[in-house]
Amino acid sequence: MSSETDAAVPDAPPRLFAPRRRLLFKGRNGLAASLASSAALVAVILAILFATSGGQSFRFYFFNPHFLWIALRGNPLKAVGSVLGGIVTNIWIFLLCEVLVLLFGLIIAWVRVTTTPLLVPFRLLATVYADIFRGIPFVLVIYIVGYGLPQLSLGALSNQSPAVYGCIALTLTYSAYVSEVYRAGLHSVPHGQILAARSLGLTQYATMRRVVLPQAVRTVIPPLLNDFISLQKDTALVSLIGVVETSRAAQIGQETYFNGSFLTMSALLFLAMTIPMTRFTDHLIDKDREKRLAGAQ
Amino acid sequence: MNDEVLKMSSVVKRFAQHEVLRDVSLTLHRHEVVCLIGASGSGKSTLLRCANLLETIDGGDIELFGQSLLDPRVDPDLVRRHMGTVFQSFNLFPHLSVLENIALGPVRALKRPADEVREEAMTLLARIGLQDRASEFPDRLSGGQQQRVAIVRSLAMRPSLLLLDEVTSALDPTLVGEVLDLLTDLAKSGTTMLIATHEMNFARDVSHQVAFLDNGVLIEKGPPDQVFERPRHDATRVFLGRVR
Amino acid sequence: MRHVRLMLAGILSASTFAVVSTTGAVAHAATNPSLATCKTLITSQEYAKGKLTVATDSPGYTPWFVNNKPSNGRGYESAVVYAIAAKLGVASSNVKWVVEPFDSSYVPGHKKFDFDINEISYTADRAKAVTFSVSYYDVNQSIVSLKTNPIVHHHTPAELKTYLYGDQIGTTGLSYIDKYIKPTRAPRVYSTLADAVLALQTKQIDAVVIDTPSGQYMATSQVVNAKQQAIGAQVGQFPTVGEHYGLLFQKGNPLVTCVNVAINSLTSSGQLKALQTKWLGIYNSVPTIKP
Numbered sequence: 140m141s142s143e144t145d146a147a148v149p150d151a152p153p154r155l156f157a158p159r160r161r162l163l164f165k166g167r168n169g170l171a172a173s174l175a176s177s178a179a180l181v182a183v184i185l186a187i188l189f190a191t192s193g194g195q196s197f198r199f200y201f202f203n204p205h206f207l208w209i210a211l212r213g214n215p216l217k218a219v220g221s222v223l224g225g226i227v228t229n230i231w232i233f234l235l236c237e238v239l240v241l242l243f244g245l246i247i248a249w250v251r252v253t254t255t256p257l258l259v260p261f262r263l264l265a266t267v268y269a270d271i272f273r274g275i276p277f278v279l280v281i282y283i284v285g286y287g288l289p290q291l292s293l294g295a296l297s298n299q300s301p302a303v304y305g306c307i308a309l310t311l312t313y314s315a316y317v318s319e320v321y322r323a324g325l326h327s328v329p330h331g332q333i334l335a336a337r338s339l340g341l342t343q344y345a346t347m348r349r350v351v352l353p354q355a356v357r358t359v360i361p362p363l364l365n366d367f368i369s370l371q372k373d374t375a376l377v378s379l380i381g382v383v384e385t386s387r388a389a390q391i392g393q394e395t396y397f398n399g400s401f402l403t404m405s406a407l408l409f410l411a412m413t414i415p416m417t418r419f420t421d422h423l424i425d426k427d428r429e430k431r432l433a434g435a436q
Numbered sequence: 437m438n439d440e441v442l443k444m445s446s447v448v449k450r451f452a453q454h455e456v457l458r459d460v461s462l463t464l465h466r467h468e469v470v471c472l473i474g475a476s477g478s479g480k481s482t483l484l485r486c487a488n489l490l491e492t493i494d495g496g497d498i499e500l501f502g503q504s505l506l507d508p509r510v511d512p513d514l515v516r517r518h519m520g521t522v523f524q525s526f527n528l529f530p531h532l533s534v535l536e537n538i539a540l541g542p543v544r545a546l547k548r549p550a551d552e553v554r555e556e557a558m559t560l561l562a563r564i565g566l567q568d569r570a571s572e573f574p575d576r577l578s579g580g581q582q583q584r585v586a587i588v589r590s591l592a593m594r595p596s597l598l599l600l601d602e603v604t605s606a607l608d609p610t611l612v613g614e615v616l617d618l619l620t621d622l623a624k625s626g627t628t629m630l631i632a633t634h635e636m637n638f639a640r641d642v643s644h645q646v647a648f649l650d651n652g653v654l655i656e657k658g659p660p661d662q663v664f665e666r667p668r669h670d671a672t673r674v675f676l677g678r679v680r
Numbered sequence: 681m682r683h684v685r686l687m688l689a690g691i692l693s694a695s696t697f698a699v700v701s702t703t704g705a706v707a708h709a710a711t712n713p714s715l716a717t718c719k720t721l722i723t724s725q726e727y728a729k730g731k732l733t734v735a736t737d738s739p740g741y742t743p744w745f746v747n748n749k750p751s752n753g754r755g756y757e758s759a760v761v762y763a764i765a766a767k768l769g770v771a772s773s774n775v776k777w778v779v780e781p782f783d784s785s786y787v788p789g790h791k792k793f794d795f796d797i798n799e800i801s802y803t804a805d806r807a808k809a810v811t812f813s814v815s816y817y818d819v820n821q822s823i824v825s826l827k828t829n830p831i832v833h834h835h836t837p838a839e840l841k842t843y844l845y846g847d848q849i850g851t852t853g854l855s856y857i858d859k860y861i862k863p864t865r866a867p868r869v870y871s872t873l874a875d876a877v878l879a880l881q882t883k884q885i886d887a888v889v890i891d892t893p894s895g896q897y898m899a900t901s902q903v904v905n906a907k908q909q910a911i912g913a914q915v916g917q918f919p920t921v922g923e924h925y926g927l928l929f930q931k932g933n934p935l936v937t938c939v940n941v942a943i944n945s946l947t948s949s950g951q952l953k954a955l956q957t958k959w960l961g962i963y964n965s966v967p968t969i970k971p
Contacts, residue, residue, distance in 0.1 A: 218858035220866075286875075289882035301868070301884065335527035335586075338488055339541035339593060340517030349544055353531045381846060381868035381879055391869065394850035397788055397809045
């Protein structure tokens with residue numbers, strides 16, 4: 140026994156220092172390195188934008204202050220709507236649709252997980268629905284809904300404004316994704332929770348409502364927020380069925396003045412809407428991660 | 437009215453082709469504590485889950501206060517309100533505070549008024565010395581504290597009997613004692629309990645009857661003295677030899 | 681001595697005159713080359729040497745093209761292109777067609793064709809970004825609607841303002857609506873003409889404004905019901921506002937000079953008019969209404 144352990148102890152002290160080139164980037168040197176690489180990246184971007192001839196025409200076309208300003212306020216004389224005014228349309232569409240999506244998605248998810256005999260035929264229907272609307276590109280859905288529903292002459296349903304059809308298309312598509320998110324959330328609740336709740340004598344409904352759903356919803360808030368951000372951007376596609384929302388207003392400006400700064404302004408407005416949400420979502424994810432890693436005792 | 441609270445007669449349970457419970461008969465009387473012992477996989481947990489209808493049995497019968505639970509008119513939710521169940525992994529609701537965990541059943545299932553339930557819940561918490569933790573969330577409590585809250589949660593429903601499934605097996609050894617103490621207390625105050633456990637000393641001290649399960653078969657049942665000191669079957673002897 | 685001076689003056693003035701007139705002639709030839717000169721000149725100006733690369737959108741609509749095949753020489757614009765090619769000495773087999781979507785055609789930038797022909801109207805704004813040839817067609821805008829729509833019988837200037845119009849983005853039809861009709865409700869704007877037609881068919885809009893020949897084709901063939909019956913009606917055409925179609929070139933492309941020569945030649949010889957009568961003659965019967 141002693142000979143084995145003796146052999147494990149080396150004659151000379153083992154080499155414990157990291158190779159020199161790695162040491163170069165530790166500690167304060169590391170900070171310098173990150174500053175240097177950031178500065179280099181910024182320098183490259185600035186060089187492309189300002190020092191090349193292509194950069195100049197790029198800035199003229201996309202970052203032209205004169206046209207950025209016209210984009211904001213519009214020019215009625217030239218029938219160019221304000222990009223800022225256009226985004227009001229996008230905003231009410233996504234606010235309304237998001238509420239509908241959250242509700243409808245939950246219903247679909249419920250139908251897919253429930254075991255109530257009454258709802259069983261609807262389970263198949265719900266699965267088919269989710270497959271279809273997750274499978275067809277949204278641009279096709281909005282065409283089919285926006286031009287198809289009016290053709291069907293279904294009374295009030297065929298007499299709405301294109302913005303309403305846009306909302307219907309968005310709701311149909313996004314509910315399919317959101318129902319999957321809910322379903323994953325419902326499945327992520329440990330089975331023991333359901334056992335405990337049912338063992339107390341809570342009905343299936345009460346178990347879902349008081350125990351499973353509250354836990355599932357907390358888990359799925361980040362992916363739901365991500366879907367919401369996606370929805371906000373997809374409202375731009377409502378322009379395909381005739382609605383002059385912000386991106387279409389930007390295109391009209393571009394067509395009239397041959398300058399792309401209108402598109403830039405529209406993009407900036409979208410960012411103003413979505414960045415707070417993306418930051419908030421990341422914050423929630425980080426907070427949840429901290430809780431999970433620190434929590435269990 | 438007779439003394440039998442829970443009567444399981446010739447219960448058979450199959451998972452796929454595998455018979456997990458074979459012809460198990462067990463009766464639990466009022467104020468009686470019965471401990472189920474046996475190796476893992478012997479069917480103890482399954483038996484408990486069949487008792488409160490979380491699993492459906494494939495043969496035999498289960499009666500609660502003389503009424504067959506297999507009657508199609510029976511509502512499992514109502515049945516379960518008479519039986520308190522405590523699990524190995526506690527299964528407290530993480531999104532509710534300790535107090536809310538205890539109050540959920542009585543308020544939502546029994547439809548009792550909330551303030552009344554809360555008061556009672558606080559009393560129950562005081563009984564286990566955790567009244568100061570009432571508004572905290574379960575993840576802030578130790579394992580032993582959580583399990584005691586779980587026990588109290590099922591007591592809040594004022595059940596006729598308690599089903600306890602290896603409630604100390606997931607606990608740190610130092611925390612096992614506080615839970616066993618609570619169970620001993622409950623036994624002394626006459627709570628009817630069916631307890632699946634590995635804690636042989638506890639079983640010996642507390643139970644009126646001990647039942648030994650081996651591979652889904654109830655090998656023997658009797659007073660603790662008899663089963664532990666003078667087991668009648670070889671299988672029992674072998675098992676006890678391994679756990680001592 | 682006076683004799684010599686006169687002779688010298690004569691020779692001097694003659695040679696000056698010769699120089700001036702030659703340079704003048706050269707300059708004149710540069711801005712106004714003859715067809716003969718053009719035939720050789722263009723080979724250095726073509727996008728793809730030896731070929732005339734012509735762009736248009738897909739689908740190409742009747743009566744400008746037929747069956748969406750510009751190379752078959754049928755349809756007014758297809759015929760005009762081959763007529764121009766013939767004048768410039770380019771064989772029809774050397775005319776190459778490429779696709780360019782309408783609303784990217786007049787955006788500034790490098791073009792991958794010699795010129796684009798796609799019912800593109802000259803506007804001052806567009807001319808800042810691209811170069812136009814002289815007119816090959818003078819345009820009237822017209823209204824297309826459904827036979828069942830009240831606009832067919834009620835289209836006084838005041839009544840015209842009450843309808844809901846729709847049009848393709850970036851078209852002069854759309855700007856005609858905004859500039860001259862000025863309806864009370866903002867017009868709907870679509871990505872393609874097909875979408876606007878579909879909106880008309882599904883009764884989401886009352887009318888589309890489009891040049892008379894295209895409108896004629898739209899009303900009689902494109903706007904159909906489920907039984908494939910034509911349900912469109914060309915309500916009327918507006919008086920001309922000086923709009924005309926030109927061929928579109930990359931800004932500063934020198935090729936435009938020779939092409940203009942070709943077009944002018946076709947106009948003065950009456951060939952252009954003949955082509956218009958052949959392919960666009962029906963528009964003469966459309967009634968004129970006021971905006």
